[in-house]
Amino acid sequence: MPSRIEIDKSAGPVRRWLQYALYDWTREMPKSKRLITWVGILIQGWAIWAGISRSLIWPRRWPENGLLLLFDVWLLYILGSGILKAMLTSEFLRKTQLESDQIAAQQIQKTLQPEKLEELAGYETEVFYKPFREVGGDYFDVMELPGNRTLFALADVSGKGMPAALLASNIQALVRSLANVEADPVALARQINAHLNRYTPTNRFATAVFIVLNRDSGDLTYVNAGHNAPILFSSGSTTSLEATGLPIGLMSGAEYQAGKGLVPPGGTLLLYTDGLTDSIPGDEPEARLRAAISDSPQKTLSNIKSLIDQKFNEDDVTILLVKRCDRQAVGFSNVPLQQRAPGF
Numbered sequence: 001m002p003s004r005i006e007i008d009k010s011a012g013p014v015r016r017w018l019q020y021a022l023y024d025w026t027r028e029m030p031k032s033k034r035l036i037t038w039v040g041i042l043i044q045g046w047a048i049w050a051g052i053s054r055s056l057i058w059p060r061r062w063p064e065n066g067l068l069l070l071f072d073v074w075l076l077y078i079l080g081s082g083i084l085k086a087m088l089t090s091e092f093l094r095k096t097q098l099e100s101d102q103i104a105a106q107q108i109q110k111t112l113q114p115e116k117l118e119e120l121a122g123y124e125t126e127v128f129y130k131p132f133r134e135v136g137g138d139y140f141d142v143m144e145l146p147g148n149r150t151l152f153a154l155a156d157v158s159g160k161g162m163p164a165a166l167l168a169s170n171i172q173a174l175v176r177s178l179a180n181v182e183a184d185p186v187a188l189a190r191q192i193n194a195h196l197n198r199y200t201p202t203n204r205f206a207t208a209v210f211i212v213l214n215r216d217s218g219d220l221t222y223v224n225a226g227h228n229a230p231i232l233f234s235s236g237s238t239t240s241l242e243a244t245g246l247p248i249g250l251m252s253g254a255e256y257q258a259g260k261g262l263v264p265p266g267g268t269l270l271l272y273t274d275g276l277t278d279s280i281p282g283d284e285p286e287a288r289l290r291a292a293i294s295d296s297p298q299k300t301l302s303n304i305k306s307l308i309d310q311k312f313n314e315d316d317v318t319i320l321l322v323k324r325c326d327r328q329a330v331g332f333s334n335v336p337l338q339q340r341a342p343g344f
Contacts, residue, residue, distance in 0.1 A: 033087055033090060037084065037087040037088075046080075047077035050076065056069070118142055122324065122325050123215065124323040125322055126319075126320075126321040128301060129319075131316045132316050132317075135161065137157035137168050137206075137316055138154075138157070138273050138317075138318040139154070139156075139169075140154045140271075140320050141175055141176070143176070145179065148215050148216055150213045151213075153175050153179075154271045155206045155207065155248075156206060156208070156228075156318075157171070157204070157206040158206065171208070175188070175210075184258075185211065185256075186256050186257070189223045189225055189245060189248060193225070193249060193256075200249055205248060205249035206247060206248050207225060207226040207228070208225040208226075209225070210222065211269075218264055219260070222260075222261065223245060223259070224259065225245050225248045226246055226247035227243065228277060229242045229286075232267065232268070232269055233267060233270070233290070233293045233294060234262075234263075234264050234267035235266075238294070242259075244257040264324065265324055266324065269321070269323075270304075271320040272304075272320070274315065275314075276308070276318070276319060279307075279308045279310075279315075281312055292307060301321055
């Protein structure tokens with residue numbers, strides 16, 4: 001199975017061709033297999049050179065017997081080819097098993113994310129989720145709490161692939177187990193931060209946002225743990241819910257402050273991960289997001305997705321929209337969850 005080749009998409013065709021041509025396809029092999037593979041490559045190269053130069057050594061010609069030289073060259077080439085085939089077969093089996101494990105992990109991750117968001121009377125919720133690889137490091141959740149309140153959780157784990165997905169699953173389990181006990185976002189962030197600092201590697205952390213919304217009044221209390229600032233839109237103006245603490249898992253004993261906000265009738269709350277802004281070309285992606293929200297409130301998600309340029313998309317993308325219906329609106333229902341889309 002071919003390795004994942006990281007190619008600079010902005011490079012010209014000649015440079016991209018050189019990147020492919022000079023790519024070391026053995027770099028993902030275990031060290032011992034990689035060494036043996038290169039021995040096979042060198043033996044094959046020696047056989048080709050000997051056939052061209054008509055000598056197994058240099059500078060003298062040896063052996064002088066042409067038939068013996070031909071036999072030796074053939075034997076060397078077959079030996080090198082056999083080594084390469086054995087190593088490639090072994091690598092194929094290893095990566096086939098890894099791919100099987102990734103498919104299983106992808107299926108498990110799907111079960112951990114909500115297939116359908118809980119209906120919120122008077123609100124409309126929309127979600128778009130697209131992992132960059134088979135499994136992603138983004139996590140989102142919507143949980144109903146006592147007292148007609150709702151918890152919105154969004155996290156973006158550092159890194160990509162399986163390690164990030166495992167930590168995202170850990171955060172999901174922590175949120176689910178603690179939310180009903182610690183409905184306060186500050187306490188929730190503190191406990192998750194303490195757990196991650198104690199039980200995860202020091203180079204693993206996540207940015208996160210925890211928002212508790214009072215559905216009756218529209219008041220919200222939030223903690224922004226170093227995450228992209230969610231955007232509140234109402235009556236043509238926007239408000240950013242800026243960071244109130246460090247990313248979770250980054251520093252033991254980190255302190256978190258609670259922020260306040262309001263989603264008025266007709267207002268919109270946008271939560272997203274940095275995969276979205278990184279996929280938007282230009283110097284001010286946040287400004288383009290605000291313009292997309294205010295342009296056509298009824299098509300907010302479509303407007304935002306239209307900003308994404310696939311050439312710049314190199315991370316998981318998660319978008320969570322919460323719209324509060326106008327007092328005069330009736331029959332407001334939730335839009336089905338949109339996630340794991342094949343394209344933008």
